[in-house]
Amino acid sequence: MKCITHSDIDAVATCVRCSAGICQECTNGTFYKIDNKPLCKRCNYEVGLENNSIFKSALRGKQIKMIIFLITFVVGLILFIYTKNTGHSTFSSVFYMLLCWGVGFIGNFFDKKTDNRSVKVQVKDAYEEIKHPFATLIGKILGFFIVALTSPIQILACLIGIIRVKKQISENENVLNRFIAENT
Ligand SMILES: [Zn+2]
Numbered sequence: 001m002k003c004i005t006h007s008d009i010d011a012v013a014t015c016v017r018c019s020a021g022i023c024q025e026c027t028n029g030t031f032y033k034i035d036n037k038p039l040c041k042r043c044n045y046e047v048g049l050e051n052n053s054i055f056k057s058a059l060r061g062k063q064i065k066m067i068i069f070l071i072t073f074v075v076g077l078i079l080f081i082y083t084k085n086t087g088h089s090t091f092s093s094v095f096y097m098l099l100c101w102g103v104g105f106i107g108n109f110f111d112k113k114t115d116n117r118s119v120k121v122q123v124k125d126a127y128e129e130i131k132h133p134f135a136t137l138i139g140k141i142l143g144f145f146i147v148a149l150t151s152p153i154q155i156l157a158c159l160i161g162i163i164r165v166k167k168q169i170s171e172n173e174n175v176l177n178r179f180i181a182e183n184t
C-alpha cells in the first residue's frame, strides 16, 4: 500500500479514521491522534475542524447556562431585598429567593451532560418514584430548595467551565493553524 498523500512512497501505517495508508513522514507529522494512533493529512484537518465546532457549541451551551443562572440569581436577590423591605419574614424572603435560584437550574438543559447512571439504576429510580409518590414529591421539593442553595457555586463552576472550553478552543485553533501552515 502507498501513502494517500505521497503516492510514490510506501505506507508504514494506516489512518485510524479513514484507513488510508500513510508514510513515515505523514506518521511523524500527525498533529491529532485517536487512541494514540496517527491520522492522514486530510483527517488531521477534518478532526481539527470537528473539534473546533464541538468545543464552540459546548461553549455556547455553557454561556447560555451562565446567563440563565446569573439572571435568576440576581432576580432572587432583588426579590429577597424587596420582600424583606415590604415586611415579609426572613423565612419567606429566603423562600422566594431560593424559588428563583432553583428556576436557574433549567440552564443545565443547555449544557448537555449525558445521564451516566446505568439503565438499570434509572429504571430502579423510576420504579421507586412510582411506588412512593408522596415521599418522592416531598423529596423533590426539599431537593429543589437544597439544590437551589448551590446556585452561587453553580455560577462559579460554570465560569470555570467556560474558561476551560475557551482554552481548549484556542489550543485547538493553534494546532489547526500550525497544521495548515505546514501543509500549504
Ligand atoms: Zn484519514
Ligand SMILES: [Zn+2]
Residues within 6 Å of the ligand: 003, 004, 005, 006, 009, 022, 023, 024, 025, 026, 027
Ligand atoms: Zn505521506
